Amino acid sequence: MGAPTKLARPLQCVRSADLPWEVLGTHGLKRRLLGHDPESGHVTNIVFIPEGWHGGGVAHFHDAFEEVYMLDGAVTLDGDHYFRKGVYFYRPAQVVHGHDERSETGALALVRSDGALVLNLVHQPEQPVEYPRPGHGDPRGHVFETRVASVAAEADAALHADWKAKPLSADPVTGARTFEAIVPAGWQGIAPALGQPWEAYVLEGDLSGARESWQAGDYTVGDADTPLLGTVSSTAGARILVMTFGERA
Numbered sequence: 001m002g003a004p005t006k007l008a009r010p011l012q013c014v015r016s017a018d019l020p021w022e023v024l025g026t027h028g029l030k031r032r033l034l035g036h037d038p039e040s041g042h043v044t045n046i047v048f049i050p051e052g053w054h055g056g057g058v059a060h061f062h063d064a065f066e067e068v069y070m071l072d073g074a075v076t077l078d079g080d081h082y083f084r085k086g087v088y089f090y091r092p093a094q095v096v097h098g099h100d101e102r103s104e105t106g107a108l109a110l111v112r113s114d115g116a117l118v119l120n121l122v123h124q125p126e127q128p129v130e131y132p133r134p135g136h137g138d139p140r141g142h143v144f145e146t147r148v149a150s151v152a153a154e155a156d157a158a159l160h161a162d163w164k165a166k167p168l169s170a171d172p173v174t175g176a177r178t179f180e181a182i183v184p185a186g187w188q189g190i191a192p193a194l195g196q197p198w199e200a201y202v203l204e205g206d207l208s209g210a211r212e213s214w215q216a217g218d219y220t221v222g223d224a225d226t227p228l229l230g231t232v233s234s235t236a237g238a239r240i241l242v243m244t245f246g247e248r249a
């Protein structure tokens, strides 16, 4: 078990493929720790679910939100509905889920939360599928599932005029948001600062900056005034998963 990766500086390149796998629990899950902020508790992982996986089989909820982008494979949490490659979901704290967790094919997912995902077990769930407990009140709401390919790409005032964004979730109180940024092939320019701290994971393509170059699987963070990935050009174009931190209410 390595120490948590606390990134020393914005734009430090974390190549996820080079990170060690850490075993999670006793059911075969593994993770690569991309980023961890001890102050806020935020943690961002790549989670590997093995073929033929069976979870603990007990419904539960967490005291932290859980935000997931499915990178590969498929997994069910209730024994019926499958989350498949290319879907995004945002599950607020206090939402009961995990009634029957399985994956026949295995899966790979980017998982982000604002604290440790401790299991609070619910032995007699009120409903057979995912549902909120009383008192759940995340202004971002519960995004059960969004197929990212079907989200319309639109102009975004925070991004370069040539880029587009697919909005995935947003907190109207703090301004925190998650979106996919799309950079066209052959682009040259100056990437925007977002006015909020951010973390980003390159889903596809290539990007070049003054000192860095990025490819699929790379992760980094930035401050409010750090240009997104410090990028100035892209040969093949790119899709970037961007997650910003809003202002504390």
Ligand SMILES: [Fe+2]
Residues within 6 Å of the ligand: 060, 062, 097, 098, 117
């Ligand atoms: Fe869970």
